[in-house]
Amino acid sequence: MSELTLFLIRLAYLAIIWIFVLSAISVIRSDMFGARVPETARPVEPRPRGKKGKPPVKRRGSPTHVLVTEGGNTGQRAELENAPILIGRGSDAGIRLDDDYVSTRHARIAASGDQWFVEDLGSTNGTYIGTVRITQPTTITLGTQVRIGKTILELRK
Numbered sequence: 001m002s003e004l005t006l007f008l009i010r011l012a013y014l015a016i017i018w019i020f021v022l023s024a025i026s027v028i029r030s031d032m033f034g035a036r037v038p039e040t041a042r043p044v045e046p047r048p049r050g051k052k053g054k055p056p057v058k059r060r061g062s063p064t065h066v067l068v069t070e071g072g073n074t075g076q077r078a079e080l081e082n083a084p085i086l087i088g089r090g091s092d093a094g095i096r097l098d099d100d101y102v103s104t105r106h107a108r109i110a111a112s113g114d115q116w117f118v119e120d121l122g123s124t125n126g127t128y129i130g131t132v133r134i135t136q137p138t139t140i141t142l143g144t145q146v147r148i149g150k151t152i153l154e155l156r157k
Contacts, residue, residue, distance in 0.1 A: 031104065033090075063116060063142055063155035066109055071151030072098050080155075084110035087148060088121075101125045101149030109146075109155075115139050116155060118146050125149060 066085060068076045078085045078094045085094035088106040097106075103123040110117055119137040120127040127134050128147040140146060146153045 033104070062114065062157065064157050065155075066095060066153055067156045068095065068097075069145070069152050069154050071149070073151060077156075080109075080111070080116070084108050087153070088123075095153070097148065097151050099149035099151050102151065106148055107146075109140075110137075116141070123148075 063080055065077045065079050068074055073095075076095060082094060086105060086108055087093055087095045087097065087102075088104050089097060089099070089102050090104040093105070103121070103125070105121050106123045107121055107127045108119045110119065116139070117137040118127060118129070118134065118140050120134055129138055129140065129144060130147075140155055142155050142157060144155060
């Protein structure tokens with residue numbers, strides 16, 4: 001083989017190794033910090049209904065917080081007035097779970113009118129209501145058990 005051919009083979013091999021290394025770093029970064037969302041795709045913060053300066057009216061018997069009832073973080077809670085609530089291992093989560101089976105951005109609890117929904121955010125191990133794995137936003141009510149990894153959460157008042 002000529003020296004030029006050998007040099008080009010070495011250069012191509014080096015380029016392939018660098019592409020592999022950079023793609024591995026990209027996967028690790030997205031797993032640790034989540035995927036980047038462009039500013040135009042981010043949801044607009046909902047404004048409270050009602051008169052200016054007054055908080056929205058709460059209905060009697062409606063849930064006020066999410067409580068971790070079983071798992072390593074038992075007793076941890078998040079107020080529903082801060083909805084939507086992100087659940088996961090990430091530092092930006094409203095309920096941060098120390099569970100090996102929980103993704104960085106695992107699930108979200110949000111409201112639509114008077115109803116509360118739980119949504120799986122593409123987690124590896126899934127989000128369950130009872131024993132059923134959910135694949136789309138699902139309505140939850142007071143006392144409904146939501147299982148994420150080894151952790152169980154409930155809406156409470």
